[in-house]
Amino acid sequence: MTQKKVIVVGAGGAGLTAATEASMAGADVTVITKTSAGLGTCTAYGAGFFTVPVCGMSREEHFTKTLEVGKGINDPSLVRVLSDKSEDSLKRLAELGVKIEFTRGSANTRSTAPNELMGGAGFVGQLVEIAKRSNVKFIEWTVVTSLDLIKEKISGVSAVDWRTGKPLSLKADAVIIATGGGGQIYRRSDNPARMTGDGYSLAKRAGVELIDMEFVQFYPIGWAEPGLPVWLADTGLVDHVRITDDAGDEFFIRAIKEWGYKNGAEANLFARDRCSVLMAKKEEKGPVFAHLEDVHDEKWEDRGLQYSLTIDRRFFDHFRRPVRISPIEHYMSGGIKIDDECRTGISGLFACGEATGGVDGANRIGGNAFSNIVTFGIIAGRNAAGDAVWETKFHHEPIDRPPVVSSEKGTEPSILRAELQKAVWDLLGPLRNEKGILLAQEKIRDTEERALLINSPIEMLLALEMRGLTDTASAVADGAILRKHSLGTHFREEN
């Protein structure tokens, strides 16, 4: 039997897990990534927490809770896979050498985290090492720009080395999209800069269905004080300091208790949707503050507080006073439609991780994304190494992906990106309405039509990412306009 060639697009938790499994199953595997493997990924920036049915939480409990938080529009067969297989998937990684600690209903890799900011960096570093030991090859600093098909079956990918502008064409029997999310469509996001929704765009333009794209998870609390990084703070911060409006009203903890949650930490797992909407509505009336002056000297050493600050406490030495906070984009629940074998509608094309939709439904349980990337990464990898042929069913006609060219009359991609991010934040953020969504669609179309001026390798990278950004933004807007009523993370002001 000839050895299968598998290309994995993306070197975060999902891509690296898939690559290792495919290689161990006998395939010749190459991972392509926009940066250095593992770095600049949401996995590296993640807090390192997995929600997983272990140590007293039953699989049934996990299944029921995931559907309840997702408002029941999740794909139940994908949730079933997650609930039934995440424990074994994590144990599989532990066998391969990943350091994981298990507690009730959760697991974490924080003992290998280099700092508070990058809870998943040690984890993803271990995954890179394991993949390399398993003979996985890497092509770094390269952007995959389209999926190639011959006779309705995947035949490889086209890509560009953004440092040189050199195009590449790579052949494969199977391709796995593991490109993560697209938080960079928003002005306020905790996602690293390379999270531009490329996988959604690649799949959509190849004729694959995207689902639930309107469900974007916002974190209720993000730092919004000049001088502090634009970054999330755990909702459990409210268990350590007062969070108030301008008049000093502790509206946030009051609402959390009224909704029946024990504290902010519990609301962080199950109610990021309601908490973000509450925060955004309050902010429309005036600024919201986290009262860091509440923290006395010895309390700065508290591990729970340090965790909820999410950035090194030394950052706060000059901020022992009320600081502005505001919601921040965090995660995309929607994405590429897959079945429980991680197959898409195109023969030979698989997808896993945040690039996919269906597991989370309308809102995600905190910690389920890390369990998802590992569980579905293993499935995608094993299947891609096997007989990756099935009947292609296009969801729609494939759409061309025009090449990126520089025009002297064009706009610098960084400027275009910032304009798009502002429009998407203002019009497709935590609070949405019909007029705003329609205006967003118009602005996205306008951005798509603008010519680009490229003068440096970084501008080449930013230009290559524009298609992912505009396609992702337009998928969010299209989903949002169709869903007239509020559900989960999609909040319509009219209904």
Ligand SMILES: Cc1cc2nc3c(=O)[nH]c(=O)nc-3n(C[C@H](O)[C@H](O)[C@H](O)COP(=O)(O)OP(=O)(O)OC[C@H]3O[C@@H](n4cnc5c(N)ncnc54)[C@H](O)[C@@H]3O)c2cc1C
């Ligand atoms: C601050 C933060 C904290 C979080 N904490 C947690 C947590 O504790 N628990 C939890 O469950 N979830 C958490 N999440 C969510 C979770 O981190 C992500 O959903 C998950 O890590 C996504 O993994 P992934 O492998 O799908 O994508 P990523 O890890 O984001 O990797 C994507 C990869 O795709 C590559 N790529 C993208 N486009 C292309 C292209 N065109 N060509 C080549 N390569 C490409 C990128 O370079 C990158 O290597 C957190 C997210 C953030 C931002």
